[in-house]
Amino acid sequence: xxxxxxxxxxxxxxxxxxxxxxxxxxxxxxxxxxxxxxxxxxxxxxxxxxxxxxxxxxxxxxxxxxxxxxxxxxxxxxxxxxxxxxxxxxxxxxxxxxxxxxxxxxxxxxxxxxxxxxxxxxxxxxxxxxxxxxxxxxxxxxxxxxxxxxxxxxxxxxxxxxxxxxxxxxxxxxxxxxxxxxxxxxxxxxxxxxxxxxxxxxxxxxxxxxxxxxxxxxxxxxxxxxxxxxxxxxxxxxxxxxxxxx
Numbered sequence: 674x675x676x677x678x679x680x681x682x683x684x685x686x687x688x689x690x691x692x693x694x695x696x697x698x699x700x701x702x703x704x705x706x707x708x709x710x711x712x713x714x715x716x717x718x719x720x721x722x723x724x725x726x727x728x729x730x731x732x733x734x735x736x737x738x739x740x741x742x743x744x745x746x747x748x749x750x751x752x753x754x755x756x757x758x759x760x761x762x763x764x765x766x767x768x769x770x771x772x773x774x775x776x777x778x779x780x781x782x783x784x785x786x787x788x789x790x791x792x793x794x795x796x797x798x799x800x801x802x803x804x805x806x807x808x809x810x811x812x813x814x815x816x817x818x819x820x821x822x823x824x825x826x827x828x829x830x831x832x833x834x835x836x837x838x839x840x841x842x843x844x845x846x847x848x849x850x851x852x853x854x855x856x857x858x859x860x861x862x863x864x865x866x867x868x869x870x871x872x873x874x875x876x877x878x879x880x881x882x883x884x885x886x887x888x889x890x891x892x893x894x895x896x897x898x899x900x901x902x903x904x905x906x907x908x909x910x911x912x913x914x915x916x917x918x919x
Contacts, residue, residue: 722762731779
């Protein structure tokens with residue numbers, strides 16, 4: 674049995690809200706605590722993916738390289754407690770697409786790639802929650818691409834107002850356009866990979882549902898009774914009774 678406080682904590686983490694307590698108890702044995710100090714690197718862009726992470730406490734920043742200078746990074750998102758990090762590379766098998774760094778002292782749970790893949794195969798609820806999350810990400814991606822396209826068109830027409838919203842004053846028009854183009858290409862490639870993975874996950878979930886339905890039918894009393902009747906009929910055909918002798 675898992676401790677009730679521990680169970681409540683796991684149920685607050687992204688993707689785990691719908692998992693039953695028995696699955697969370699098994700998952701709890703696989704989670705490895707990890708502590709980062711402020712500015713510690715969780716992983717870098719281009720690193721191979723070995724695990725995903727849930728944030729217990731603190732904040733982690735997602736950084737992407739500037740299009741004109743790989744040494745310069747811009748903060749894309751700041752993630753807080755309960756958020757999931759690093760699942761994308763485990764899904765599509767590609768290297769890390771961004772650098773993640775602690776913005777303050779941070780506590781995390783790490784789940785290895787091996788345990789993540791096993792959880793996908795064994796938990797229908799987890800797989801369905803992942804599908805829902807990926808669908809939300811794709812919708813965000815489509816909106817993001819639309820906004821990027823509109824921004825590039827504005828800049829191409831000489832409308833420089835978007836530049837005023839940047840926090841750093843040293844971004845030139847050329848570097849901004851290059852960053853847009855680089856991010857759009859990465860998002861496009863990742864979207865294609867996510868769509869293929871969603872298709873595969875849907876097939877896996879459907880196969881699991883079919884197996885579960887077949888098991889429910891074959892284990893029912895009615896089906897067992899039919900099997901017994903069929904076996905009796907088969908025996909009667911193989912060993913027909915002799916007519917009585919007069």
